[in-house]
Amino acid sequence: MEKKAKIIVALWLFQFVNYLDRVAISFAGPFIMADLALDHTAFGLVLSSFGIGYFLAQVPGGMLADRWGARPLLIIAPICWAAFTGATGLMASVAGVMTARLCFGLSEGISNSACYKLIGDHFDPRRRARTISVWLTAFAVGPAVAGPLVGAMIHAYGWRFVFGMLAVPALVAALINASFIPTRTPSQAGPAQHHSSRSFGPALRQPALWVISLAYFAFNIGYWGYLGWMPSYLAGAHHIDVKAFGLLGGIPYACAFIGLLLSGWLAAGPCHRHRPQLLLTCHLATALALYLTYQAETLPMALIGLSGAAFFLYGGLSPFGAIVLDLAPAACRAAYSGVVNTAGQIGGAVAPFAVGFLVDVTGSFAAGFAFMVCGLVVAAACLAVITRMPTASKGEVPPVLPHETGNYARVDTNY
Numbered sequence: 317m318e319k320k321a322k323i324i325v326a327l328w329l330f331q332f333v334n335y336l337d338r339v340a341i342s343f344a345g346p347f348i349m350a351d352l353a354l355d356h357t358a359f360g361l362v363l364s365s366f367g368i369g370y371f372l373a374q375v376p377g378g379m380l381a382d383r384w385g386a387r388p389l390l391i392i393a394p395i396c397w398a399a400f401t402g403a404t405g406l407m408a409s410v411a412g413v414m415t416a417r418l419c420f421g422l423s424e425g426i427s428n429s430a431c432y433k434l435i436g437d438h439f440d441p442r443r444r445a446r447t448i449s450v451w452l453t454a455f456a457v458g459p460a461v462a463g464p465l466v467g468a469m470i471h472a473y474g475w476r477f478v479f480g481m482l483a484v485p486a487l488v489a490a491l492i493n494a495s496f497i498p499t500r501t502p503s504q505a506g507p508a509q510h511h512s513s514r515s516f517g518p519a520l521r522q523p524a525l526w527v528i529s530l531a532y533f534a535f536n537i538g539y540w541g542y543l544g545w546m547p548s549y550l551a552g553a554h555h556i557d558v559k560a561f562g563l564l565g566g567i568p569y570a571c572a573f574i575g576l577l578l579s580g581w582l583a584a585g586p587c588h589r590h591r592p593q594l595l596l597t598c599h600l601a602t603a604l605a606l607y608l609t610y611q612a613e614t615l616p617m618a619l620i621g622l623s624g625a626a627f628f629l630y631g632g633l634s635p636f637g638a639i640v641l642d643l644a645p646a647a648c649r650a651a652y653s654g655v656v657n658t659a660g661q662i663g664g665a666v667a668p669f670a671v672g673f674l675v676d677v678t679g680s681f682a683a684g685f686a687f688m689v690c691g692l693v694v695a696a697a698c699l700a701v702i703t704r705m706p707t708a709s710k711g712e713v714p715p716v717l718p719h720e721t722g723n724y725a726r727v728d729t730n731y
Contacts (some may be wrong), residue, residue: 319498323438326496327431327451330390333489334424335458336465337401337482338366341417342544343466344475348413351475358410360672363544365414367665369421370428371658377426378433378654386430386437386650390493393430396423398486405479428657433650434497436641442584445591445638449580452633453573456626460569519645519652524705528640529659531698535636536663537670537691538602539629544668545675545684546622567619568626575631583635591635591642596699598632603692610685639702663691 341348341363349359381389400420407413431451439447469478519525546568579594587594602625609621644652667688674683 322496331454333485347475356672360669363668366417366421369418370425371661373425374658375654378429378650381430381650386434389430393427394486394490398483402483405476429650429654432653436649445583448637449634456572460566532660533663534691534694536660537667538688540664540667541688568623571623572626572630575627579631580634592702595635599696601628603689
């Protein structure tokens with residue numbers, strides 16, 4: 317298998333297992349709440365504990381990837397997932413589950429920026445969006461598989477057994493990464509890594525970094541609100557049991573899969589120079605779909621709304637990743653991505669708890685949906701600002717570090 321194909325396969329399987337483990341708790345939510353006697357606010361804290369750990373690990377993980385390379389982190393991280401995923405099923409209190417999920421978030425967070433660095437180091441700017449779209453289809457396939465699988469396994473064996481079994485695929489992912497990810501990066505990454513800390517300072521003064529970070533913070537309010545509460549919303553508002561939802565829950569993620577591939581093609585082709593506008597459109601369309609979902613009075617209409625939301629919500633991930641890599645200096649790609657991801661994960665940590673709290677206080681999901689919609693609108697507004705920044709709106713790398721611009725030109729384009 318050709319080198320670049322191996323990288324894509326390794327990243328895809330890595331992300332698939334990542335999301336299989338990550339969303340299992342959402343599908344197991346009603347059982348965990350019943351077993352541990354949790355209300356919506358307490359379960360929201362359980363969901364947010366993952367986001368807190370994930371948030372804390374972003375910049376440290378990025379700096380480690382810039383210093384040591386992406387490969388070591390992408391091997392170590394899934395081994396840690398295996399331990400903490402299995403530990404989740406052993407906990408008998410809300411504090412124990414929160415601790416396991418916090419550690420799980422830390423172990424996932426250290427690897428996130430390494431994935432973007434691996435793509436940035438091995439793929440040229442024009443092709444990154446398409447590569448990211450293929451990689452991130454695992455974001456959709458993971459939850460789609462997790463629904464039927466986790467639903468059936470919980471009914472057969474209980475939620476604790478499920479988390480123990482999910483430790484196995486994580487170990488397989490570590491072995492595949494060790495076999496498929498190259499031990500050496502292209503020549504442009506070598507010298508730059510020695511100056512990563514020196515390069516990171518000027519990058520922090522780049523206005524686009526903070527605008528795109530705010531956009532990702534706001535986007536994650538909608539994203540993690542959707543991911544964490546969709547099963548419980550359908551169970552509560554439309555009286556769908558988890559086993560039935562496991563089958564129905566795959567429908568929105570099938571739409572997410574299509575949205576990712578389509579947006580990746582658009583971001584690498586017709587919309588290559590208009591990626592912020594494409595992303596802005598995705599955010600506004602997601603907000604509209606969530607509003608229509610809440611207004612739906614029947615289960616089929618709710619599923620249509622959720623499917624539309626998934627199509628555009630996940631569809632925005634491909635152009636977003638390409639925009640970040642376009643903006644990031646080569647010498648500190650992972651740390652730069654870590655800053656953006658840190659901002660995003662603040663939103664990811666806040667959203668599940670805030671939605672649960674709003675549902676408990678108001679007695680309905682209306683305020684929770686409104687909170688998610690507002691986040692997406694703010695994200696769209698930030699992208700409107702990005703379009704006013706000439707280098708970003710044209711899909712070009714900004715000249716933050718002129719002495720390093722040659723690093724981008726030497727990326728191998730053969731694959």
